[in-house]
Amino acid sequence: xxxxxxxxxxxxxxxxxxxxxxxxxxxxxxxxxxxxxxxxxxxxxxxxxxxxxxxxxxxxxxxxxxxxxxxxxxxxxxxxxxxxxxxxx
Amino acid sequence: xxxxxxxxxxxxxxxxxxxxxxxxxxxxxxxxxxxxxxxxxxxxxxxxxxxxxxxxxxxxxxxxxxxxxxxxxxxxxxxxxxxxxxxxxxxxxxxxxxxxxxxxxxxxxxxxxxxxxxxxxxxxxxxxxxxxxxxxxxxxxxxxxxxxxxxxxxxxxxxxxxxxxxxxxxxxxxxxxxx
Numbered sequence: 001x002x003x004x005x006x007x008x009x010x011x012x013x014x015x016x017x018x019x020x021x022x023x024x025x026x027x028x029x030x031x032x033x034x035x036x037x038x039x040x041x042x043x044x045x046x047x048x049x050x051x052x053x054x055x056x057x058x059x060x061x062x063x064x065x066x067x068x069x070x071x072x073x074x075x076x077x078x079x080x081x082x083x084x085x086x087x088x089x
Numbered sequence: 090x091x092x093x094x095x096x097x098x099x100x101x102x103x104x105x106x107x108x109x110x111x112x113x114x115x116x117x118x119x120x121x122x123x124x125x126x127x128x129x130x131x132x133x134x135x136x137x138x139x140x141x142x143x144x145x146x147x148x149x150x151x152x153x154x155x156x157x158x159x160x161x162x163x164x165x166x167x168x169x170x171x172x173x174x175x176x177x178x179x180x181x182x183x184x185x186x187x188x189x190x191x192x193x194x195x196x197x198x199x200x201x202x203x204x205x206x207x208x209x210x211x212x213x214x215x216x217x218x219x220x221x222x223x224x225x226x227x228x229x230x231x232x233x234x235x236x237x238x239x240x241x242x243x244x245x246x247x248x249x250x251x252x253x254x255x256x257x258x259x260x261x262x263x264x265x266x267x268x
Contacts, residue, residue: 005245047251054212055220063134083113
């Protein structure tokens with residue numbers, strides 16, 4: 001398990017451009033001869049894309065909640081009025 | 090307070106401020122450009138998200154005039170959406186227009202949904218690290234790990250889990266499967 005996690009950390013560094021150039025070249029040549037490793041790198045890259053998409057989805061939900069809040073809470077009456085006036089023009 | 094720091098420590102307060110400051114103008118702009126209220130809301134949300142990513146991930150400084158900045162982003166996003174709609178219309182009448190909030194084409198929506206539900210805690214940790222750019226100390230603090238080092242170990246374990254799901258669902262061109 002520990003070796004697997006170390007490899008994940010290494011791929012993490014590689015994909016986020018944190019490797020020194022010598023280390024990077026060594027790693028890339030390792031990938032070249034090892035399709036299993038290349039596949040792991042590909043899948044880890046995809047994983048980061050999913051994490052990014054999940055982050056966006058979460059923000060979208062938070063903004064939706066704020067929208068609902070601004071429309072239901074008494075305190076934001078002036079904001080709603082200003083908006084309605086602007087949209088009438 | 091530095092807005093970037095505030096974005097990371099209390100982003101919802103910043104979102105609320107931006108909403109009150111900028112939404113009315115953006116709504117008016119989108120309406121003038123032919124969109125409806127729902128379009129305005131979606132576009133505004135996308136603009137705020139873009140701003141967040143640029144400041145938090147992209148190392149941009151928080152704009153001096155956020156209202157003007159968001160208006161510009163919103164205008165560009167809306168124009169882009171309309172161009173894409175036109176393109177898909179030309180290609181085929183039956184094509185669906187991609188929503189701005191949908192993930193890029195290589196990702197699968199069902200996999201994203203599965204990860205966010207079944208893998209909720211892991212995704213939250215990974216989002217904190219990679220999307221919100223928290224330090225490992227902050228992650229340890231928020232998620233209840235003893236220190237940055239044990240949080241880092243957990244981060245790698247979670248990455249492994251996500252990668253396994255991705256492997257299962259992207260290995261063949263066939264239908265999705267959940268191992």
